[in-house]
Amino acid sequence: MPVITLINEGQTIEITEGTNLRKALLKKGISPYVGKDKILNCLGNGLCGTCRVEVVDGKGAPPMSPLEEAALVGLVPFYARQIPKNVRLACRIGVTKDMAIKTYPVIALDWKLTKERLALLAIWTLFGGTFLVVMIRLLIEIATGR
Numbered sequence: 590m591p592v593i594t595l596i597n598e599g600q601t602i603e604i605t606e607g608t609n610l611r612k613a614l615l616k617k618g619i620s621p622y623v624g625k626d627k628i629l630n631c632l633g634n635g636l637c638g639t640c641r642v643e644v645v646d647g648k649g650a651p652p653m654s655p656l657e658e659a660a661l662v663g664l665v666p667f668y669a670r671q672i673p674k675n676v677r678l679a680c681r682i683g684v685t686k687d688m689a690i691k692t693y694p695v696i697a698l699d700w701k702l703t704k705e706r707l708a709l710l711a712i713w714t715l716f717g718g719t720f721l722v723v724m725i726r727l728l729i730e731i732a733t734g735r
């Protein structure tokens with residue numbers, strides 16, 4: 590049976606092979622979430638990127654999928670996170686061997702990618718807004734016959 594070492598908590602958890610890391614943490618009363626994320630999360634569906642853990646010894650973790658990587662960086666178009674290589678989503682890890690993790694890793698914003706995303710969003714909003722105004726005026730003209 591694999592053993593998870595929780596470095597910050599100074600505890601070990603013995604689990605059955607293949608157990609989801611997020612579920613194992615929650616079952617032991619350890620939340621992988623911080624602050625508002627304790628309530629606002631995707632319940633382990635790999636979408637919100639909030640159940641982050643730092644994998645110190647990752648023999649028991651499967652390789653990261655592209656979807657997990659995208660969720661870690663941030664799927665919303667307003668910002669992007671700067672994620673160290675050893676940070677993973679607890680809900681995407683089925684533990685197969687012993688591993689050591691740190692809960693609540695510190696994550697910084699990726700300002701370069703955030704600025705790029707905001708610029709793209711501004712361009713889309715500008716063109717989308719202009720298109721919407723033109724379409725509304727066109728519909729009004731058609732409806733009123735002028």
Ligand code: FES
Pocket residue numbers: 630631632633634635636637638639640660678679680681
């Ligand atoms: S709970 Fe949302 S990504 Fe893990």
